[in-house]
Amino acid sequence: MLQSVRTDDGLRLWACREGDPAGTPLVLCHGGPGLWDMFGDVTALLGELAAVHRWDQRGCGRSAPCDGPWTTARFVADLDAVRAHFGLGRMVLLGHSWGAQLALSYTLAHPERVETLIYVSGTGIGPDTDWHPGYKDGLLARLSQEPRRLARWQELRARGSLSEDEARESAVLRWTVEFEDRARALEHAERMADPWFPVNLACNVALNEERKRTWGTPELAAACAALDVPALIVDGARDIRPRSAVDSLERALPRVRRVVLPEAGHHPWVEDPEGFRDAVARVL
Template sequence: MESVLADDGVRLWASRSGTADPLVLCHGGPGLWDMFEDMTALPAPLSDAIRWDQRGCGRSQRCDGPWTTERFVADLEAVRRHFGLGRMTLLGHSWGAQLALSYALAHPGRVRALIYVSGTGIGPDADWHPAYKANFLARLGEAPALLARWRAAPNGSRERALIQWSVEFEDRRRAPEHAERMADPWFGVNTACNAALNAERARDWGTPELYPACRRLETPVLIVDGARDIRPRSAVDSLERALPHVRRVTLEGAGHLPWTEDPEGFRRAVASILRRVRRLR
């Protein structure tokens, strides 16, 4: 385990595994922590990775923010510099996919490749959030007692998170087990961070400037979707159309965490872009 010092003095938890060129992983949330242990337990290239907790979250130093994408991009730059990486391959999941894309747009020369997992595209929230909310409530509504427990649980509590995360998996039988593993260890949801960054996304994401910025991005991008994600995958079409060097892989039997429900399919997809990038060196 290592401590990365951000340029404003906040310390970020980080961990490196493996010996080859590492994937730098950006976890979801916002306001959560690195939950990639299952992913990095898979064979290379996924086992060669740098994991880190975003500021004020998980094992990183508690602080008062600021909770902005610009600040989190600067923190990711501090991670890159701490580990002495010239260019890095970024893998971001969910909110972390948006963060990784934002970093690549800000620092294209420092990103060898971008792996964009279970993101929500570059359009406005209206492209996906109403359908996501409806799908979420419909799936929870299959078990009315569970829906009632979720509504009664305090925001940010472990109980509410476990119920919410269980909806993310297509395999309903194993969903509670997967959610329990996500919550172990439990560090608590940073609700202030979550609220601020979600509000920023709703306000600023989907603006016209994003589309030409993505069209100018020369970085190779792999988009990985779980076909059974309750966030409509059509939301990502806007990003796919804008990127000049993109490949998209959809894993049919997987939900929002595709490496959990189709680990071999996920590993093959990631290995394919890394082989491509190495040929281009």
Template sequence: MTQTVTTDDGVRLWASRQGQGQGRPLVLCHGGPGLWDHLEDVAELLSDRAAVVRWDQRGCGRSERCAGPWTTERFVADLDAVRRHFGLERMALLGHSWGAQLALSYALARPERVDALVYVSGTGIDPVSDWHGPFKENFLARLGEVPERLARWRELPDGDRERAVLQWSIEFEDREGASEHAGRMADPWFGINTECNKALNDETRRAWGTPELYAACEALDLPVLIVDGAEDIRPRSAVDSLERALPRGRRVVLREAGHLPWVEDPTGFREAVTGVL
């Protein structure tokens, strides 16, 4: 069931709700920034356990194109508009990649609205400079396993669909199925909001890794499940900072999975997350 959520500044967001499970309601936050919801498979895995809400973030995917603002504070407010629209007094939050950062930011800002947080394939709370160099090396090495693929990726402009599929194909440990998995992420294709992507990534570089952020995470009195794919090309050591800070954190590492662990280990992913629900 798809619906339109209207934010407090009048922007219309695409949203969908499915499932009637008896667990606490679950809201999903997709990655990016600048992309659209790609968590339908996650919703299918969990909708027998909980009502699951998905949404496209501001200016992205099926949501209304707008001029921003592209800030975490604004996106946290949008997520709260989604919560209110569906009548959720409290909810579990699951965020993937950039969406894990957004879900964590929401939990820090509005902990009274969150029952539990599932932090999937994030990059922790240390400065971006601590992990981005090794990630870039891993990225080029993985893409360069097929030299023609790397050369083609370099030829194409930012925001191009073919370029995105090439880039996403290295996010899976399953080399044989990687192109098919990446193609599914791009079908349908809504176009990448590159302005949103740049602005929010720039904000993260400025704001992440501060003493205030560490202190806020140390004070977060919520159950938090961290889920990693061991073969993610982002150094998993980056997430150690968050794991150390959380007073009620638990971590599950899925050994044969990459950046989208529910694709390559759906059973392990479901078992981990249903414990929270």
């Protein structure tokens, strides 16, 4: 069921509800920043257990174009508009990658509205230095396994501007690094880009810069330590972002369980669907 959610500042957000309407309310927060919902596979895995709510974040994907504002506070308010639109008093909130950071930020702001936080493939609550250098090294190492892909990606990066087809190609090449199964990495990355929408680069830059200023602080760690909401952390052990970065969040949260899927990368539901479903089903 497709929906059009109106935010308090009048912006239209794309959203939909699928799965079992009588199931546990589950709201998904996609990664990015600046991307769009790619949770079709997650909905297929969990739809028998939950009423699955998906949405495209502000200015991204199928949501209305806009000029921001690009702040976590604004995105938290947009997420609350989605919750209110569907009449959800409390929800299980699942975020992936940047969406895991958004889901955590929402839970810190509105703990009374979150039944359980599911934090998938995030990067913890420390500074970017905990994970970003390792991510860059891992990206180049995986791309280097396919020299022609690496050369083409570097060629596209070096250009001043790209056509939409070239932008899609560049993104797909970069996304191949997210998968441990190198034989199927291009196939998986192509599926992420279908459908394709322009990446919102202004959104990406602004929110990443905000994270650099606000993450890794004693205040954030203290807020997580005081959070009285159950949390599940799900990692793919083969994610190129160092999983040790997430230890900071695991140490801080008082009610947390962590599941590491040993053969999965950044999108664990793709490479270990049974393990991912089993981990989340215990919450649902």
